[in-house]
Amino acid sequence: DAKTTQPTSMDCAEGRAANLPCNHSTISGNEYVYWYRQIHSQGPQYIIHGLKNNETNEMASLIITEDRKSSTLILPHATLRDTAVYYCIVRVALFGNEKLTFGTGTRLTIIP
């Protein structure tokens, strides 16, 4: 699986959009971009994933650049409950491949 690079930490004001960047310059054509987050004392939680098109769900939006070498996770209206470590992961979605390779992620702190 391709390696990802994320900032170690970020702050965002409550109610504002939180934009979390991720670089994955060595991504392969068949690798998806996944985002998970981990709130303190809990297991990671799936947020969103995509291949090359932008994606949106009830939690967030995922913007993938045209060359697929980077992406941005957007939390449109951050709340205090969004304070967590956010992991950007790239993986091949193969039958039977449920392995995720986590880095150290971005620690996002929402400021009241």
Next chain:
Amino acid sequence: ETGVTQSPTHLIKTRGQQVTLRCSSQSGHNTVSWYQQALGQGPQFIFQYYREEENGRGNFPPRFSGLQFPNYSSELNVNALELDDSALYLCASSSIGGEKLFFGSGTQLSVL
């Protein structure tokens, strides 16, 4: 709430002992993966079970072993505990080929 439950939530062992951790997967999920998360690090893949067989393994020694039962619940066994085995152990379930993993809240193991 993911429907993945782990027990116990906390455990203290001494070096050289053996430990068994348990996981009940979400209803309808037939694949279980185990991850180790050291303090300040992202989770690291240990292994995955599908239909009671190991189906992928990370870079962990043979003293880490597992089982999956016909009801898809799972156990992680660690023999000859070492101090570095102190970590949060996470279980995740999915349907085979599923797009996302559902994690439990983990078992915090301390080895003294």
